[in-house]
Amino acid sequence: METTTSVKDALKERDGLHIWWRMLRPHTLTASFVPVFVGSMAAWTEGKLHVFLFIAMLLASILIQAATNMFNEYYDFVRGLDTDESVGISGTIVRDGLAPKTVLRTALIFYSISILLGVFICVESSWWIAVVGLVCMLFGYLYTGGPYPIAYTPFGELFAGFFMGTVIIGISYFIQTSEVNARIVLISIPVAFLIGSILLANNIRDLDGDRENGRKTIAILLGRKNAIGFLGLLFAAAYLWTIVLVIVHILPLWSLIVIFSAPKAYKAYSNFRGKTKPLEMFPAMIATGKTNSMFGILLGLSLLIDHFIG
Template identity: 30%
Template structure:
């Protein structure tokens, strides 16, 4: 593998993909539970989600360097643009390329799901365009919303509500209120991953004027906030289980792993190692919950 290829893979941040796929996998499990599952829709949903996540990671690498959040002394993985391995112009080209690929994949996904250019097709196309816009403007552009502390809300919506509820809708073309609870669970864990990232970068973000939740409320309150997110995920799962009935107990195995993350974040001065573990825990949680209901 060439050095350039390794740099692009590093910038894609493959370790974030399990988290991105968690909500899509949950939507697939729910579709299977209610007899609506389609392997084709699932495949294109996963592909579109992966492309959107890579787009977001490229834009984050590009935007944070342009806006001064990626300082030399930042904690965490070295960024491609900041280190000079990929130039800003090259990264912008990569953003455009991945953005077009995600749009084409998303169009195929909703065309197959709705059987043509129906009203639902155009509605979901608008949602898809909003996803692409949100992925880019999180840290890139003139007024990135991640610098105003709105990233948590965006992650909860797109990695939770949109990821689970909308992906289930692609299979069934109906809204099922039961899908809200696993969507909340997925969204809370995804927001927890972002919270760890922002807690790690609290000092460099403050210097760069990136006003994330941890910068606003401080380290101590951020840990309390993190516990709240983890407990919301567990609580919404229990509510879902209680309402759906006929469930195997596999889901319970993920609860100690979620609690362990809270303990680790509470005790560690550098939470970076636990970002990856919570992302994997989120995928494990979804898998265990999914196998519990089908």
């Protein structure tokens, strides 16, 4: 119990409604908000923005991400991977005593609401969105659910970056413009890099525990030092890709404002170096999520500025 108390204190975990808020893992929700914002702002540069579609897509994306987090919490607990000493979890089951079935039911409710929002989106755009949306939800479940969880493989970052980055940006753009083109795919790539980096940061922090539990994440295969180097490479690639897109006039000059988020990326990278304990690396994990938030908001704002100023 002493360890549990120290972990709760170190992570500043509180009781009451904070338990339910923490169950959403809010620091990861940037991976759902940013792609919708960027895709929608890219559509607005062409003078097309249906506000209610934007809101519905934003809510559906956040609900799917939150439900995925809950599936992760539930199945890791069922498989005996989470303990009261685990850092990379919300702790609502092992530390707060929330019933596992409650977590699972909440995830299913969130999925159900996102399906209803998806119906509205399909009615206003195209029923092909239903197919893509269901595939995204399936992979969200299969990340930790099913007989062969993606989270146990080296492909978690790839799937996260592709589905939460490129696919969600593409959907957000399509429902506004009724098309997907090479430009929006290219714009999505730096965001995909940063969303992948969130999962990589998580896996770096949890490397020792994941190895003991038989996972084969890319962080485990590379080793901690090389994985941190790979994280820095993903950060650099996101900024360099954006600069190239500005040079070739796919993004406006305003998009260079994303560079203002670079210090946060460097903080995340540097805070991982030399650290081996999960609690020591937790601030670096938070900084990685904030890097994605700052980068994505600045990228979306640059498109918005270009729409109004040109």
